[in-house]
Amino acid sequence: MDSTYSQSIAPAKVIRGDNAWEEGKQIIPLISQRALFLGRSDSTKKIRLNLIEDLKKNNVTTIPAELNHDCCEEDINQVYEIAQKNCCDGLIASGGGKVLDAGKLIADQLSIPCITIPLSASTCAGWTALANIYSPDGAYIKDKVLKGCPDLLIFDYNIVRKAPSRTLASGIADALAKWYEASLSSSSSNDGLVQQAVQMARVLRDQLFIDGFEALENPNSDAWIRVAEGCALSAGLIGGIGGAQCRAALAHPVHNGLTQLKFSPKALHGEIVAIGILIQLEIEGVYSKNLLAQQAKEQLIKFLSKINLPLSIESLGLKDITNIEIKKACEFILQNHSEIHNLPFPINEKELIESIAQFKRMESVMEANRIAKSK
Ligand SMILES: [Zn+2]
Numbered sequence: 001m002d003s004t005y006s007q008s009i010a011p012a013k014v015i016r017g018d019n020a021w022e023e024g025k026q027i028i029p030l031i032s033q034r035a036l037f038l039g040r041s042d043s044t045k046k047i048r049l050n051l052i053e054d055l056k057k058n059n060v061t062t063i064p065a066e067l068n069h070d071c072c073e074e075d076i077n078q079v080y081e082i083a084q085k086n087c088c089d090g091l092i093a094s095g096g097g098k099v100l101d102a103g104k105l106i107a108d109q110l111s112i113p114c115i116t117i118p119l120s121a122s123t124c125a126g127w128t129a130l131a132n133i134y135s136p137d138g139a140y141i142k143d144k145v146l147k148g149c150p151d152l153l154i155f156d157y158n159i160v161r162k163a164p165s166r167t168l169a170s171g172i173a174d175a176l177a178k179w180y181e182a183s184l185s186s187s188s189s190n191d192g193l194v195q196q197a198v199q200m201a202r203v204l205r206d207q208l209f210i211d212g213f214e215a216l217e218n219p220n221s222d223a224w225i226r227v228a229e230g231c232a233l234s235a236g237l238i239g240g241i242g243g244a245q246c247r248a249a250l251a252h253p254v255h256n257g258l259t260q261l262k263f264s265p266k267a268l269h270g271e272i273v274a275i276g277i278l279i280q281l282e283i284e285g286v287y288s289k290n291l292l293a294q295q296a297k298e299q300l301i302k303f304l305s306k307i308n309l310p311l312s313i314e315s316l317g318l319k320d321i322t323n324i325e326i327k328k329a330c331e332f333i334l335q336n337h338s339e340i341h342n343l344p345f346p347i348n349e350k351e352l353i354e355s356i357a358q359f360k361r362m363e364s365v366m367e368a369n370r371i372a373k374s375k
Contacts, residue, residue, distance in 0.1 A: 005243055005244070005245075007240060007241075007243040007244075008128075008129035008146070008147075008148045008149045008240060009149070009237070009240035009241060010127065010149055010236070010237060010240050011116070011126075011127060011149045011150045011151065011152060011153040012149070012150075012151045012152065013027070013151070013152050013153070014127075014152075014153045014155065014233065015027070015152070015153070015154050015155070016154075016155040016156075016157075016229060016233065017155075017156070017157060018156075018157050018158060019156070019158075020154050020155055020156035020157070021051070021054070021117075021154060021156040021158075021159060024115075024117070024152065024154035024156070025051075025054050025055060025058050026058060027152060028055060028058065028060055028090075028092070028115060028152070029058050029059055029060050031090055031113045031115060031151055031152060032060065032088075032089050032090020032091075032092070032112070032113055032115070033059065033060055033061065033089060033090075034060075034061045034063070034086070034087065034088055034089050034090070035055070035060060035061070035062050035063070035088055035089070035090040035091060035092045035115070036062075036063050036065055036079070036082065036083040036086065036088040036090070036091045036092070036106075037051075037052055037055075037062040037063065037064045037065070037092045037094065038065050038066070038067070038079060038091060038092065038093045038094065038095070038099055038102065038103045038106070039064070039065075039066055039067075039093075039094050039095050039099055040066055040067040040095050040096075040098065040099045041095065041096075044094075044095060044119050047094075047119060047159060047162065048064075048094050048095075051092075051094060051117065052064065055092075062092070063082065063083070063086045063088055065078075065079045065082045065083070067079070067098065067099060067102055068136075069134075069136040069137070069138075070098045070134040070135075070136070070138050071098045071099075071101040071102040071105065071131060071132060071133055071134055072133065072134050072135055072136045072141075073133065074136055075102060075136075076102055076105060076106055076109075076133075079102065079106050080106050080109060080110065083106060083110055083112075084110065088110070088112060089112055089113075090107070090112050090113045090114070090115065090151075091103050091106060091107040091110070091112055091113070091114050091115070092114075092115045092116075092117065093107075093114065093115070093116050093117070094116075094117040094118075094119060095118075095119050096118070096119060096120050096122050096123070096125075096167065097122055097123035097125035097132075097269055098125075098132075098134070100116050100118060100123075100125035100126050101125050101130075101131035101132055101133075102131070103116065104116070104125075104128075104129075104131050104146055104150060105131040105133075105144060105146065107150075108131075108146040108147055108148075111147075113151040113152075114150045114151055115150060115151060115152045115153075115154070116150045116152070116153050116154070117153075117154045117156070117159070118153075118155060118160060118232050119159060119160065119162075119163060120160060120163035120164075120167035120168070120171070121160055121163070121167065121168050121171040121227070121228035121229075121231040121232040122163070122167040122168070122170045122171040122174070122231070122268060122269065122270060123170075123171060123174050123231070123232070123235075123269055123270065124174070124175070124231065124232055124233065124234075124235035124236035124239065125236075126150065126153050126155070126232055126236070127149060127150070127153060127232070127233060127235075127236025127237065127239075127240070128149060128236045128239055128240065129145065129146045129147070129148050129149045129240075130143055130144070130145060130146065130239070131143070131144045131146060132144075134259070138259055138263070138266065139259050139260050140255070140256040140259040140260070142337075145244075149236075149240065153233075155228075155229065155232060155233060157225060157228070160228055160232070161219045161220075161224070165216050165219070166268065167268065168215065168216060168224075168227065168228060168231070169216060169270070169271075169307045169308060169309050170268035170269060170270030170271050170274075170309070171228070171231030171232065171270055172208050172212050172215075172227065172231055172270065172307060172309075173270040173271065173273050173274035173277070173304065173309055174231065174235065174269060174270035174273050175204060175205075175208060175230055175231040175234070175235040175270075176205055176208055176274075176277065176300075177248075177251045177252065177273050177276070177277055178201040178204065178205075178235050178238050178239070179198075179201040179202050179204065179205040180205075180249075180251055180277045180280060180281070180296075180300075181247070181248045181249040181250065181251050181252065181277075181280070182197065182198045182201050182238070182242060182246045182247070182249075183198050183201065183202070184249040184250070184280070184284070184288075184342075184343065184344065185246065185247055185248065185249040185339070185342035185343070185344075186198050186242065186245060186246045187344055188344065189245060189246070191245060193241050193242065193243070194242050194243070194245050194246045196241065197238050197239075197241040197242030197243075197246050198242070198246065200234070200237070200238050200241070201238050201242075204230050204234050204235065204238065207226060207227070207230055208227060208230060208231075209303055211223035211226050211227050212227055212303065212306075212307050213306050213307055215227035215228065216307055216308075247339055247342060248339035248342065249280065249339065249340070249342050249343055250276065250279065250280035250283060250340055250343060251273050251276030251277040251279075251280045252273060252276060252339060253276070253333045253338050253339050253340040254272075254275065254276035254279050254280065254329075254333060254356075255269065255272040255273045255275075255276045256332065256333065256338070257329035257330060257331075257332040257333035258272050258275070258276075258313070258316075258318065258329050259272065260328055260329055260332045261318055261321065261325050261328070261329060262318075263316070263317040263318060264317055264319070265317050266317060267310070267316045267317045270309075271309060271310055271316060272316060274304055274309045274310065274311075275310065275311075275312075275313060275316055277300060278297060278300065278301065278304075278311070278359065278363075279355065279356060279359050281293045281294075281296055281297035281300065282297065282355055282358065282359050282362075283347060283351075283352075283355045285297070286355065287345050287347055287351065288344065288345045311363060312360075312363035313356075313359070313360055313363065314363070321360075323353075323357070326353055326356050326357065326360075327349075327353060329356075330349055330352045330353050330356065331349065333352060334348075334349055334352065
């Protein structure tokens with residue numbers, strides 16, 4: 001090996017379990033006594049207020065702040081100023097992926113410790129040293145690599161179980177993408193750590209296939225724990241071990257491109273990534289020598305359908321999408337710095353547009369089949 005890699009592999013400490021918060025709230029004062037407490041959605045406000053109340057009893061002063069949109073420049077600047085003005089010595093981010101990303105990014109900019117408390121298992125954002133930046137209306141702009149993973153991650157089962165099951169299904173799709181993308185982008189890597197990360201992603205995929213449905217049916221099952229932690233923790237670890245060489249290939253670039261369009265209603269990150277994986281497999285089947293891509297796609301469709309994830313661009317909230325819009329998304333997907341260039345085979349704009357159009361034609365058949373089966 002003739003290169004040097006600097007990697008942020010995992011949070012300094014992870015507390016997970018039924019009573020993770022009970023233990024975590026006693027450790028937080030050792031990290032921060034005056035923390036900015038970041039959240040967003042009204043639906044989780046009550047949970048956040050309980051956490052803040054507990055922190056008060058543990059002698060931690062909290063300065064509450066909320067995102068107005070996604071993790072966007074406007075929100076980041078606004079919260080950064082609140083944290084600075086109040087001389088916060090730490091930041092606690094409690095919410096879904098966008099809140100966790102924004103919290104990590106602001107703590108990174110202020111060089112203060114960051115504590116993440118995921119309120120769902122919808123992404124591995126509570127773990128990673130990365131933040132995705134969006135526009136105020138949710139269009140993906142760029143990734144930012146941070147100085148490190150969070151100082152503390154608290155994954156409390158009783159808190160995460162309260163999240164809507166749709167967030168877990170979305171998390172499953174996002175975690176599945178690790179295998180489909182890393183196995184493609186890192187297929188020729190000589191690096192042992194990357195090879196091992198790809199194999200971890202395969203094991204995680206199998207576990208999600210085996211346990212995913214039961215996890216969604218029964219949040220009190222052991223399967224739920226394995227799946228929720230697979231999505232929120234293991235997926236992050238895979239990204240940490242694999243590092244910059246073991247990244248996205250097509251599913252995430254397709255997600256990034258599709259977010260440039262107007263969704264109604266809004267889709268979750270993993271729901272868009274799920275369509276991204278299907279489009280990736282469609283393209284692999286045509287442009288790479290992967291003869292198993294079609295089989296992998298059929299297997300995945302069956303599973304996604306079982307856990308009620310959207311199988312079509314239409315059901316994702318992009319009804320009546322035009323050819324001009326597909327072209328706009330494809331131009332974004334093919335930008336110079338896009339991870340699509342990690343693909344082991346080239347694809348040009350015309351081919352990409354045709355692949356997405358082909359996917360759109362086939363997906364209406366898939367949706368029709370699903371509706372017919374559910375009757
Ligand atoms: Zn993702």
